[in-house]
Amino acid sequence: MARPPLFRRAKVTRIVKETPDTRTFVLEPHDGPFSYQAGQFCTFKVVVDGKPYFRSYSMSSCPVTDTEFMTTVKRVPGGTVSNWMHDNLGEGDEVELTVPTGRFCLREGDVPVLGFSGGSGITPIISLAKNTLATTGREVRLLCADRDRTSAIFEAALDELAARYPGRLTVARHRDDEHGYVDAAKVLEFVGPHSAGDAYICGPEPFMELVENALPGPGRIFSERFGGATAKPTPPAVGASKSPAVAAGPLAQAASTGASAAAPAQSAATEEGTVTIFLNRKKKSVPRRDGETLLESARRAGLTPPFSCESGNCATCMAKLTEGKATMRVNDALTDDDLDEGYILTCQAIPDTPSVTVRYE
Structure with missing residues (x-):
C-alpha cells in the first residue's frame, strides 16, 4: 500500500487563547481524523515571503x-513559524502538516509518571498525563515551570484534571519570578520517594539538561527535543537512542526516545560506492563519502531536500531506503511501523553498504 503524501492539509476550526502569547489550534484534517498517540507531534510547513519553513509542534x-x-503554539521572539501562525491563521484557514509521529509516548509500567515541563513543554506532557490517567491506574506528578503566573499554559485544564482524579494527579507550580529558576534541589524535592518513577521531560534545553542531570534514578528518563543537537557528544541517558541499523525491508530493532547526541565530525574522504537520491521526479547520484549523512549527500548532489531540526527529532527529512543499508545516529521521530517500512531520517542516516538508494515522497 502506498504511503500517503508527507504533508496533508487541515482546516483550523477553532483557536483558543491559552495565555497572552500562546494559542491552541483545533485542526480538522481534510482526509479524515489522524490516528496518533499521546505525546506525538506534527511538522508544519509554512511559506513566509516565498520561502518554506518547517517546524514541529506537539499535540x-x-x-x-x-x-x-x-496543537498548542507559543509565540517566541524571532520565531518565524510560530509568529506567522499567531498573526495570520484564523478560523477557516488551512495549514499543511505531516501525520503525527514521534516516540515521546507513554511506556508500559506501573510506577508513577513524573512529568517535567518548562513553558510550552507542557504541551506533550498534558497529553501524556491525560492518557495515563484515563487508561491506567498510575499516579501522575507534574512539575510545571513557568516564567510567571500569566505565562502558565493549561493551568485551568490541569486543575480540572486534578479534581477529576483526586489522589492520582499532583501538579506542582514553579514561578521563576517568585522562586527563581528550577535547580537540582527543587527537582529532588519534587521527586521525593518516587525516584523509580518514569520521568518525561520537555522544555528549553537548559531546563531539560538540569532535570536529566538532577534525577537520582533508577527510574527511566524520556526527553522530547525540537532544537539543535547538543554542543558535544554525551553518554546516552536511560532510554536514549540506540541508533539502529536500517535496511530496505522489515526491521525488528527500533530506537527509544532519549537525549539527542551531537553528530560526529564529518570526513571528506570518498569511499567506493554511490548514493542515489530520488526527489521531486529528479534522480541524482554522487560518490559515497565516509561519515556523510544521506541529507548531506542529497545537498551535494544539487538537490534541495526537506529538513528542519537536523537532530533526528522532527521527521521532516524522512525518506524511504529502497536499496542498501544505513545506520541512524539518532531517532526520536520515526515509529516502529515507519522503520519496518524502510523509512529513515536522512539527517541522521549514514550508509553502511557501498551503494544506497533513497526516495523522498
Missing part, C-alpha cells in the same frame, strides 16, 4: 480523551 490533545485534534 496537546489526547486521542483517548479528546474528540478534537489540537
